[in-house]
Amino acid sequence: MAGRYAPSPSGDLHFGNLRTALLAWLYARHDGKRFLMRVEDIDEQRSSMESAQRQLEDLAMLGVDWDGDILYQSTRYEAYRAALGQLDTYECYCSRRDIQEASRAPHATSGMYPGTCRSLSDSERSTRRAELAAQNRHPAIRLRAEVDGFTFNDRLRGTVIGDVDDFILLRGGQEPGWAYNLAVVVDDAFQSIDQVVRGDDLLDSAARQAYLFQLLDAPVPEYIHVPLVLNTRGQRLAKRDGAVTLRDMLIDAPLPTVVSALASSLGYTDISTPGELLEVFDPTALTMEPFVFTDLTSDH
Numbered sequence: 001m002a003g004r005y006a007p008s009p010s011g012d013l014h015f016g017n018l019r020t021a022l023l024a025w026l027y028a029r030h031d032g033k034r035f036l037m038r039v040e041d042i043d044e045q046r047s048s049m050e051s052a053q054r055q056l057e058d059l060a061m062l063g064v065d066w067d068g069d070i071l072y073q074s075t076r077y078e079a080y081r082a083a084l085g086q087l088d089t090y091e092c093y094c095s096r097r098d099i100q101e102a103s104r105a106p107h108a109t110s111g112m113y114p115g116t117c118r119s120l121s122d123s124e125r126s127t128r129r130a131e132l133a134a135q136n137r138h139p140a141i142r143l144r145a146e147v148d149g150f151t152f153n154d155r156l157r158g159t160v161i162g163d164v165d166d167f168i169l170l171r172g173g174q175e176p177g178w179a180y181n182l183a184v185v186v187d188d189a190f191q192s193i194d195q196v197v198r199g200d201d202l203l204d205s206a207a208r209q210a211y212l213f214q215l216l217d218a219p220v221p222e223y224i225h226v227p228l229v230l231n232t233r234g235q236r237l238a239k240r241d242g243a244v245t246l247r248d249m250l251i252d253a254p255l256p257t258v259v260s261a262l263a264s265s266l267g268y269t270d271i272s273t274p275g276e277l278l279e280v281f282d283p284t285a286l287t288m289e290p291f292v293f294t295d296l297t298s299d300h
């Protein structure tokens with residue numbers, strides 16, 4: 001059984017990403033689990049091998065070590081195809097605009113697919129498919145969900161009930177692509193992940209994923225959605241916030257200073273290596289407050 005870190009290789013890791021990676025490593029190592037690395041490179045437009053390489057180098061340099069081989073999602077398309085074949089699905093021809101318009105209807109729950117294509121007749125389907133094909137576009141494939149909510153357990157939040165809709169498994173359009181929610185579940189199951197530590201921006205996806213584990217007869221992992229790092233304006237930290245990537249931070253500060261700032265953001269002082277942090281890490285002490293990043297050496 002194992003924990004994991006699963007970055008999308010679309011840019012260098014910043015202080016917030018590094019903090020989440022460190023937490024995932026700390027929880028797994030504290031609980032005596034293996035810690036696995038997975039490169040989530042299914043989005044071919046935004047991912048690059050160079051970026052994956054730089055992220056992995058950064059994590060290794062920081063001292064976040066992992067076990068076994070790295071799994072690249074771009075090598076897993078057959079497994080996603082096989083999982084798709086096990087699920088009850090339907091084609092969806094909606095554009096983003098169709099969905100926005102349908103979502104304005106009374107009783108629509110925002111962010112939930114309103115089910116427009118769920119019960120089309122065969123002839124309606126062939127018409128819609130032909131219309132899309134004429135524009136050189138493919139339909140999306142959605143899960144025919146049998147529930148509209150699902151309950152899962154999060155170590156920091158307790159029992160959570162989240163929305164489930166007929167979410168996308170294979171994206172349509174001109175370049176069809178595997179959807180994050182399917183890939184993440186198939187791979188967490190494949191890698192025997194039983195502990196998912198990640199940013200709480202993904203909390204809204206967790207019920208859909210937990211439901212998918214159940215449909216695929218795989219055990220649902222324990223979730224630990226950790227608070228994000230924010231900038232001083234209260235927005236999620238991003239690269240435009242200045243010297244926040246590891247490489248940028250290391251221009252002005254030695255590595256132990258970066259580790260010390262990460263540890264300090266978690267409430268620990270006088271720490272300069274992940275090993276020292278692991279010795280004192282208390283998984284029950286993490287607060288739910290987002291951490292506001294000012295600069296590396298300020299006293300947090």
Ligand code: GLU
Nearest residue numbers: 006007008040184197198
């Ligand atoms: N690849 C996702 C990201 O970088 C994380 C997915 C996950 O941890 O479930 O945001």
